[in-house]
Amino acid sequence: MxxxxxxxxxxxxxxxxxxxxxxxxxxxxxxxxxxxxxxxxxxxxxxxxxxxxxxxxxxxxxxxxxxxxxxxxxxxxxxxxxTPKVSDTDCITLSSILENNYLKCSGTIVILLDAKKPSRASHIVAVEKAIEIKDNNPDCRIYIITPEVRTFGLDELEYCKAQKKGIIFIRAEDIKHSSGKMKVTDSPSGKVLDITPDLVITDEEQxxxxxxxxxxxxxxxxxxxxxxxxxxxxxxxxxxxxxxxxxxxxxxxxxxxxxxxxxxxxxxxxxxxxxxTPLMLNSAEVDEEKCASCMTCVRVCLFHAPSINEKGKSEICRDLCQSCGLCVNLCPASAISFKGVSRIELRNAVDDVLRCLHE
Amino acid sequence: MIIAERKPISEIISIIGNNKKILIAGCRSCASVCMAGGDREVATLSEALGLYSDLNSLGWEISEISKERQCEKEWAREIAEEASSADVILSLGCGVGVQFIQEVSGIPVFPGLNTSNMGGPEEQGIYLEKCGGCGDCTLHLTGGICPIARCSKSMLNGPCGGSQNGKCEINPDTQCAWDAIYQNLKRLNCLEMLSEIIPPKNWIPSRSGGPRKIIRKEMVLSEDEKKIKEGLE
Amino acid sequence: MNDCSILIICCEKMKETVERASLENSAVLALPCLGRIDEAVILRAFRKGADAVIVAGCVEGNCKYNSGNYQARRCVNEVRDILEEIGISGERLEILNLSPNQAVDLVNLFENMKEVVLRLGHPDILGAER
CATH class of the missing domain: 3.50.50.60 (FAD/NAD(P)-binding domain)
Incomplete structure (x- = not known):
């Protein structure tokens, strides 16, 4: 299962x-x-x-x-x-126009794509939706304002199509939006544009x-x-x-x-x-006698395998241990061992390979 | 816990001098937890000194031992016994450990660490001094931050003019303790405590009163008990 | 001075690449992950007569266990300091972040190391069982 x-x-x-x-x-x-x-x-x-x-x-x-x-x-x-984060603005969001029918909107529509952690699909969704609205109502003016248009691969064709239909893309980092008016600095030309939108649609942080x-x-x-x-x-x-x-x-x-x-x-x-394909890995093991409860293993293991148990000693969860040997190395009390790479085994291994080399 | 760090190897080598048989003694308590003198560091130092000896044909014989705590006579004795055939013990415990072993050992005990302070790990590998051991704790007045240990001037009423953007003028990496005290009192909703002037504190229980001795009378065995325990008389 | 012995310490993932490069006068020590490499291992290698040590692990950020090659770098830096303190050139120790198909990087570093050893000579290990 x-x-x-x-x-x-x-x-x-x-x-x-x-x-x-x-x-x-x-x-x-x-x-x-x-x-x-x-x-x-x-x-x-x-x-x-x-x-x-x-x-x-x-x-x-x-x-x-x-x-x-x-x-x-x-x-x-x-x-x-x-999922889209619940936004605190009263702007209409991209996901809501997907759910509801905004095809009949008219006038000046601004689609503002500047959310911090947007969905990767938001730009292509915006472009497709803009085309749909424009097709439905050719008289409306649609601006898509974004620092960078992120349509990838074949979606570039949609971007091209949108431009041909008269949808205006403004690349801008500096966007001021208050009481129904927008001041946008077009990055390539540096010109400041004033827009009075009838409808603003924004993308959402995810x-x-x-x-x-x-x-x-x-x-x-x-x-x-x-x-x-x-x-x-x-x-x-x-x-x-x-x-x-x-x-x-x-x-x-x-x-x-x-x-x-x-x-x-x-x-x-x-x-x-x-x-x-069941996985059976060797797990590092703790000698509780030696453990100084220093938390080193707990702090260095990225897999959450070691923890300090009720006895106040380190214990390594067999299910989570990935046998990398990092805790074996860093344990200051040499309390953690792992088959094949204990301090003594490793010392002997070094001695052996170099003896072979020199023989 | 006590924070210490290993002395530079070159200094350790010069301390060892002409001695040949060296027992490196680790401590599994504080020195181990601050990654200065546990089994791991004993092993590293042992290999480093071994390499130095081989390189200069000094013929050093290096052995290793680690005990739970060097600052207990019982364990110090075990280390001293292990060192019966050695010329010198190199302790990777704190300064307390070195003295405890030396008390019971007939051969010289040398320090391998520089003992620094009482503190704790800020994160893996980074240790901060937290307590000045002044013997008269005022942490309840200072938002749980020790001005004795953490203010460069140990000011009881701060900050001074050297506090800039939360940092101390002595070093841009050093947090201003009094800025931290302010932030903490603000967090605890106790900012009014800052308007109270903290009077000069009692420095007698600090080092100013000479070496300190703490006696827990109810814990001290009677002379009779001591004699029975140690089999005297 | 014609033979210099170089120890290559690598992780399981690099073992095949290192062995296939079959570098003469080299020995290979494979660990499950370079996260296991500690100062004592490298120092021991010099003590046992290695003229130089190469630590070969995966490209940083590419360790299966995420921390192995960062730990190896920390360890190598520490050992270099120790070596310098006891009079062995830190040049004799090098860390290489390798991708398994880039054996050529290893071969190049190995040749460089051989030159370093030629220039510096054998560390004068007399006490060791060479």
Missing amino acids: ILIVGGGKSSEIAAEEVIRQGAVPLRLVLPEETFSFLPDVETVKGRLLSFTGVQGNFQAEIEIDREVKKFNVGAAVIAVDE EVKNAALWAKAFSINLYEDGHFRLGNVSRGPVTSMRNGVFLCGTASRALLPREMDTSARAAATRAVTASQ
Whole structure:
């Protein structure tokens, strides 16, 4: 069984892909979260209390209706999509024009694309929508104001089309907007333009909701901007920092809709493969007698494996240890050992290779 | 905890002088936690001195030992016993440890560390002085920040004119303790405490009164008990 | 002075690249990750007669465990200081951030190291069992 977290578009694609590959998805959404109904997918509303075990053999404890249920899962896919942050301005937002019909608007329309952490799709959505409005009402004037037009690949054709239809793009960093009037400095020419818009549409800052909560439950890491941190590139795509837990959709970074689809399928595929290849790594071990409880291992391990236990000594969680040996190296009391790379073993190894070289 | 750092290797080498058999003694308490004198640093120093000796054909014989704390007579004795065949003990404990071992050891005990202060890790690898050990704590008056240890002038009423943008004039990396006190009192909603002048403090319990001795009467064994314990008489 | 012995310490990921380069008079010590490399290991190598040591790990930011090559660099810098203090040139120790298909970088560095050793000579290790 593959655990899929999240109720958005990516979770649907991932679940569908898991089924296509012959495995069973279990979708988990938070009790307060809205989600789409999928007839073939078991979806539970609950909270993840713990996620223990290793790739191929995880145990998930989920609280459903105040009852704790245990599930054995082979791998997990985190498919928590970005959602627009609730904005404090009363401007109409890009996502709201997608949901509602603004085709009939007229006069001067400004689409302002300067959000701090925008969705990667916001520019192409804005361009497409502008064309639609213009087609519907050729008399309206549409300005798209942004520091940089970010339409990628074939989307450049849409950008070109929009320009041909008379939509005006202004590249500007300096935008002042107050009481119905806008002062915009066109970056290339330095000219200041005055615009009196009838309607302003803005793009929105995106966030991954409850990312910290999920990250804690899965013992994985976040980026500073609140996305889930991808595992190092050498682990391959769509990995998290924990073996057997994969990230898809906009959980880890801003993506275009078609990229979301690809990444959800990739994450599902890797999860199915991972669930069939149980991983058994050696874990570093602590000699409690020697441990000085100095917190060095706790601070240096990026995988959250060491912690200080009730006895006040370091304990390394076997499920999370990735056997890199960093704590073995840095432990000031040499209390942590790991098969093959203890201080003495390493010293002997150096002696041996150099003896061979000199013989 | 006590913060210390290793002396430069060149200084350690000159301290060792003509001695040949060296026991490097680590301490698994403070010195270990501040990454100055635990097993790891003992191993590094042992290899470094070994290399120096090989390089200059000095024929040094270096052995290693680490104990829970050097600042206890019991463990100091164990170190001294281990050193029976050595010429010198090189202690990677704090200054207290060196003295404890020397008290029970018949061979010279040399310091391998410079003991610096009482503080703690700000983050992995960075240690800050936090307590001046003045013997008359006023932290309740200063927002939980010690002006004795953390103000360059140990001012009880600050800041002085050298405080610029939260930094101390002695070094742009040094936080102004009185700026920190202000920020902390503000956070705790106790800014009015700053209007109280803190009177000159009692310096008798500090080093100004000479070496200090603290006695917990209820913990001190009676002469009779001591004799029984040590098998005397 | 014709043979100089150079120890290459690398991580599992680089082991194949390093071994395939089959550099003469070199020995290879592979660790699970360079995060394990400590000062004592490198110092020990010099003590046991290595004329130079190359620490070869992945490109910074490309360590599977995220911290290995940063730790290796910290360690190498520390050991260089120690070596200088006890009278061995820090030039004898070098760290290389390598991608597995860039064996040529390793070969170039190895040749440079050989020249360094030729210029500086063997460290005069008499006590060691050479």
